[in-house]
Amino acid sequence: MRFPYLKYLLKSVTDVPEQRAIKAVFKDGSQRLFPYVWLRDCSLDDKTYVISDAMKGRLHTMRDFDVNVEPLSFRLNSNGLIVEWPGNVVSCYTQRWLRTHCPGSKEVIEKRRQIYLGRECIRLWEDGGPTSKNRFQFFHQSFLEDDKVLHDFLQSVCVDGIAVLRGQEYGPNLRNEVFLSIIRRIGMVQPTHFGETFEVCPKPDASNMAYANTGELPYHTDFPSLQDPPQLQLLHMCKQSECGGGKSMFVDGFSIAREMSLKYPKEYQILSDYPLEFIEEGYDVHNVKGFQDKEERVDFSMVARHKTFKTDESGLIQVQFGNVMRSWFLDMAANDPLLVQNIYSSLKLFTELCYLPENQLIFSLNSGDTVLWANTRILHARSAYNLIGIPERERHLLGCYFSWDTIKSKIRLIRRQLKLEEDQETL
Amino acid sequence: MRFPYLKYLLKSVTDVPEQRAIKAVFKDGSQRLFPYVWLRDCSLDDKTYVISDAMKGRLHTMRDFDVNVEPLSFRLNSNGLIVEWPGNVVSCYTQRWLRTHCPGSKEVIEKRRQIYLGRECIRLWEDGGPTSKNRFQFFHQSFLEDDKVLHDFLQSVCVDGIAVLRGQEYGPNLRNEVFLSIIRRIGMVQPTHFGETFEVCPKPDASNMAYANTGELPYHTDFPSLQDPPQLQLLHMCKQSECGGGKSMFVDGFSIAREMSLKYPKEYQILSDYPLEFIEEGYDVHNVKGFQDKEERVDFSMVARHKTFKTDESGLIQVQFGNVMRSWFLDMAANDPLLVQNIYSSLKLFTELCYLPENQLIFSLNSGDTVLWANTRILHARSAYNLIGIPERERHLLGCYFSWDTIKSKIRLIRRQLKLEEDQETL
Numbered sequence: 001m002r003f004p005y006l007k008y009l010l011k012s013v014t015d016v017p018e019q020r021a022i023k024a025v026f027k028d029g030s031q032r033l034f035p036y037v038w039l040r041d042c043s044l045d046d047k048t049y050v051i052s053d054a055m056k057g058r059l060h061t062m063r064d065f066d067v068n069v070e071p072l073s074f075r076l077n078s079n080g081l082i083v084e085w086p087g088n089v090v091s092c093y094t095q096r097w098l099r100t101h102c103p104g105s106k107e108v109i110e111k112r113r114q115i116y117l118g119r120e121c122i123r124l125w126e127d128g129g130p131t132s133k134n135r136f137q138f139f140h141q142s143f144l145e146d147d148k149v150l151h152d153f154l155q156s157v158c159v160d161g162i163a164v165l166r167g168q169e170y171g172p173n174l175r176n177e178v179f180l181s182i183i184r185r186i187g188m189v190q191p192t193h194f195g196e197t198f199e200v201c202p203k204p205d206a207s208n209m210a211y212a213n214t215g216e217l218p219y220h221t222d223f224p225s226l227q228d229p230p231q232l233q234l235l236h237m238c239k240q241s242e243c244g245g246g247k248s249m250f251v252d253g254f255s256i257a258r259e260m261s262l263k264y265p266k267e268y269q270i271l272s273d274y275p276l277e278f279i280e281e282g283y284d285v286h287n288v289k290g291f292q293d294k295e296e297r298v299d300f301s302m303v304a305r306h307k308t309f310k311t312d313e314s315g316l317i318q319v320q321f322g323n324v325m326r327s328w329f330l331d332m333a334a335n336d337p338l339l340v341q342n343i344y345s346s347l348k349l350f351t352e353l354c355y356l357p358e359n360q361l362i363f364s365l366n367s368g369d370t371v372l373w374a375n376t377r378i379l380h381a382r383s384a385y386n387l388i389g390i391p392e393r394e395r396h397l398l399g400c401y402f403s404w405d406t407i408k409s410k411i412r413l414i415r416r417q418l419k420l421e422e423d424q425e426t427l
Numbered sequence: 428m429r430f431p432y433l434k435y436l437l438k439s440v441t442d443v444p445e446q447r448a449i450k451a452v453f454k455d456g457s458q459r460l461f462p463y464v465w466l467r468d469c470s471l472d473d474k475t476y477v478i479s480d481a482m483k484g485r486l487h488t489m490r491d492f493d494v495n496v497e498p499l500s501f502r503l504n505s506n507g508l509i510v511e512w513p514g515n516v517v518s519c520y521t522q523r524w525l526r527t528h529c530p531g532s533k534e535v536i537e538k539r540r541q542i543y544l545g546r547e548c549i550r551l552w553e554d555g556g557p558t559s560k561n562r563f564q565f566f567h568q569s570f571l572e573d574d575k576v577l578h579d580f581l582q583s584v585c586v587d588g589i590a591v592l593r594g595q596e597y598g599p600n601l602r603n604e605v606f607l608s609i610i611r612r613i614g615m616v617q618p619t620h621f622g623e624t625f626e627v628c629p630k631p632d633a634s635n636m637a638y639a640n641t642g643e644l645p646y647h648t649d650f651p652s653l654q655d656p657p658q659l660q661l662l663h664m665c666k667q668s669e670c671g672g673g674k675s676m677f678v679d680g681f682s683i684a685r686e687m688s689l690k691y692p693k694e695y696q697i698l699s700d701y702p703l704e705f706i707e708e709g710y711d712v713h714n715v716k717g718f719q720d721k722e723e724r725v726d727f728s729m730v731a732r733h734k735t736f737k738t739d740e741s742g743l744i745q746v747q748f749g750n751v752m753r754s755w756f757l758d759m760a761a762n763d764p765l766l767v768q769n770i771y772s773s774l775k776l777f778t779e780l781c782y783l784p785e786n787q788l789i790f791s792l793n794s795g796d797t798v799l800w801a802n803t804r805i806l807h808a809r810s811a812y813n814l815i816g817i818p819e820r821e822r823h824l825l826g827c828y829f830s831w832d833t834i835k836s837k838i839r840l841i842r843r844q845l846k847l848e849e850d851q852e853t854l
Contacts, residue, residue, distance in 0.1 A: 016764075019764045019765060020764055020765065020768050021764035032762055033762050033763075033764045034764070035764035035767040035768055036764075036768075037767065037768055037771045038755075038757075038764075038767050038771070041755075041771070042755040052709075053709065053710065054709045054710055054711075055707075055708075055709040056706070056707075056708050056709065057751040057752065058750055058751050058752075058753060060750070061645035061750055061778075062645065062750045062774055062775060062777075062778040063645055063646075063778050063779075063782060065750075065775070067768070067771040067772050067774075067775045101755055101756075102762065103756075103757045103759060103762065103764075103767050104757070104759045104760065104761045104762035104763055104766075104767075105762055106760075108756075109758060109759075109760070112704075112756050112758070113758070115730050116730060116731075116732065184715075187725075188618055188619075188620060188715070188725075189618075190618075191615055191616075191617075191618070192615075193615060193833075193836070218488035218489065218490055219490075226832045227831055227832050227835075228655065228658075228830060228831070228832060231655075277539075279483070279853055279854075280482075280483075281482075281483050281853050282479070282480065282481045282482040282483065283480065283481055284481075288611075288615070298614075298615075299840055300836045300840070301836050301839035301840050301843065301853075302832060302836055303542050303543060303835075303839070304543075304832070305543065312739070323485055323487070323488055323489045323492075324484040324485050325484065325485075326485060327854075328465075328468075328469040328528055328854065329528075329530075329535075329539050330465075330530045330531070331536060331539070331540070332530060332531045332536075333531065333533075333536070334531045335459055335460050335529060335530065335531035335532055336460075336531055337443075337446040337447055337448035337460045337461070337462035337463075337465075337530075338446060338447065339531075340462040340464065340465050340530050340531075341447050341462055341463075341464055341494070344464045344465070344468070344494040345494050347489055347494075348489060348492070348494045350489075351488075351489040351490050352490075355490060403655060404654055404655070405620075405653045405654050405655060405729060405731070406620075408654075408730075409620070409727045409728050409729055412728035412730070413726055413727070413728050416728065426706055426708050426728075427706075427754075427755065
């Protein structure tokens with residue numbers, strides 16, 4: 001287009017009462033219909049919205065709002081479209097605002113959907129993610145100092161499901177502070193029944209397999225025992241094993257699901273149709289809200305059902321699996337042993353696909369490194385490692401969980417603050 | 428049945444290799460098929476499970492598990508079914524365990540589904556819930572002292588979506604401690620971008636409508652701006668308004684949805700099909716993890732889409748609405764003003780149904796009272812109130828959020844501890 005700004009200039013506005021809308025013709029020749037009720041509802045005047053640094057909110061309630069509202073008059077002026085409404089409200093809609101907010105406009109929808117940082121932005125590993133390139137790695141120090149690096153790190157987690165910070169080792173006394181400095185950069189931690197944060201090192205009477213031994217941990221997602229498993233997990237490697245092993249292993253559950261849906265549709269369907277039950281019963285000891293920073297024993301009895309592949313009308317939305325917590329219960333309507341056999345065989349196939357070398361991302365988190373990943377998409381595992389026998393030199397991790405809402409909010413805030421091109425107007 | 432115990436006694440077991448199962452005939456004449464792979468997977472021997480107070484978990488991984496396993500031999504003895512498996516595993520399945528765990532058995536499924544405390548246990552208000560009776564009210568002191576009352580209180584929230592504790596007023600210095608004593612009884616708090624807990628009293632430069640004024644608050648759910656809104660909300664009324672007003676108003680969104688689906692199917696469909704967008708941009712000041720108990724300013728930029736009525740293959744699972752945070756964006760494929768009009772008209776109808784007297788539960792939380800409700804099912808509102816002008820005598824609430832996982836875990840723990848009939852075996 002020779003004059004791209006023409007699309008933001010209004011040529012004329014006319015009433016279309018049979019559609020309860022105002023028709024706007026732009027100078028690039030295109031036209032759009034703006035519904036009366038929507039124009040009134042979204043008017044940015046101070047009778048309609050309160051706008052301050054601390055909050056932005058609509059003032060009128062749906063109970064009092066007249067959804068059959070019609071304009072008293074409207075006209076174009078140099079600022080845009082001016083509409084007079086009943087109740088002494090005069091609204092001014094700029095030409096650019098109209099063009100970029102019009103309901104049902106394809107360009108508006110495509111841009112707006114990017115703000116959710118959701119499935120539209122997901123890149124499966126088989127389509128060229130972290131297994132093929134090193135672009136999921138960032139420097140710890142840059143992450144702490146540079147908001148753009150923080151943005152790119154978090155965005156990688158949205159797109160590829162995982163990102164890594166490469167850092168350096170700190171002594172035992174500094175480990176917790178380094179870990180907290182990472183948390184502070186990201187935002188609000190999501191607590192679980194293991195507390196706000198957790199520590200992974202061999203423990204007696206462990207309440208979780210990861211704490212219990214130094215052997216291999218198989219591919220799993222964390223806490224399928226919860227109806228709402230934590231969405232993102234962070235692990236900070238304070239100290240890697242000095243005796244080798246303890247490698248981090250990841251696989252993109254969404255890629256595996258697509259591979260199964262294409263090559264093994266019957267097994268894919270079974271894992272999309274039949275929920276498995278997961279149980280977790282025991283206790284942990286940690287600080288608890290309301291107990292004045294004393295450690296308390298926390299008992300839990302978690303039970304949840306998940307389809308291995310959870311879908312909605314838009315496709316796959318969650319992958320959950322963990323053999324340790326998987327229960328005896330299968331929710332199926334018939335006493336049908338061959339169906340049970342098919343469920344187990346499909347789980348076995350899923351697991352075999354996870355372990356195919358081309359599907360796995362295996363690397364060592366070195367002392368000082370950190371990894372953040374999407375626990376409802378990526379499965380993780382750990383190779384076995386050896387103890388050295390000196391407590392302060394053993395393998396030692398600190399970890400915590402986050403929600404997508406927290407991660408995405410931080411990304412949007414940085415986009416606004418750094419005026420990145422992905423930033424979008426709020427209202 | 429004259430001899431009900433007969434159903435738990437085995438008469439014979441035979442191999443059914445073409446179904447990869449063992450057929451068990453019980454002395455009540457019924458028979459069940461037990462799949463080989465399931466029997467091996469769920470064997471409670473110590474090569475298959477680790478069972479301690481701190482955890483219960485399956486030991487074998489899916490990678491190493493032979494899903495084509497077959498028994499070497501099996502027989503009945505006085506303990507039940509004895510099966511020898513490859514790998515020197517001998518399993519003993521008691522007769523009662525077999526009967527109560529059989530995959531695809533209707534009685535097993537019906538009982539097991541009760542453990543989820545999910546949609547199967549929901550009672551809509553129109554079918555006789557808190558609007559028709561006072562059974563949703565409990566005594567604060569009994570709740571603190573008696574685990575059965577705690578159980579019944581939490582179970583009411585699962586069933587009816589709401590429950591109330593009737594307490595007594597405490598002086599300003601004791602309010603926080605009383606509030607924390609309630610939290611300690613229930614379990615882990617779910618933090619939001621407003622902190623772990625929040626306070627509702629008139630504030631300058633408020634970041635949320637509820638904090639901003641003493642006027643009426645319309646029906647809404649909290650935080651539709653989050654992709655995962657908090658599931659349960661607790662409010663503790665430290666001090667009710669001395670000048671009247673400030674009543675609590677609740678409506679069962681699930682009942683409204685059913686009413687709409689029956690009487691206004693077109694409008695119901697629109698609210699089930701079209702997501703609305705909700706935005707929340709601002710900041711709050713509160714204690715944050717990693718900041719050593721200093722108050723910090725927390726900025727947020729939340730955006731989420733929700734259908735007003737969210738459904739899955741089993742029916743309605745969530746109701747979300749809030750006019751303050753509702754955004755300008757409508758995700759629809761066509762520039763169709765009459766569809767926009769229909770969305771607004773359907774929201775208006777939904778709101779009008781919420782305000783019908785027969786649908787509302789309106790009561791005063793007196794000083795010392797507490798209410799806990801399901802924020803993804805129940806909408807809440809507040810009537811206007813007046814200030815008295817003396818800070819320590821103003822209306823004052825403390826609140827926080829919980830997840831269903833926490834609430835249901837507590838219910839299951841009490842059922843186990845008090846040996847209630849609803850308790851179920853874990854393994």
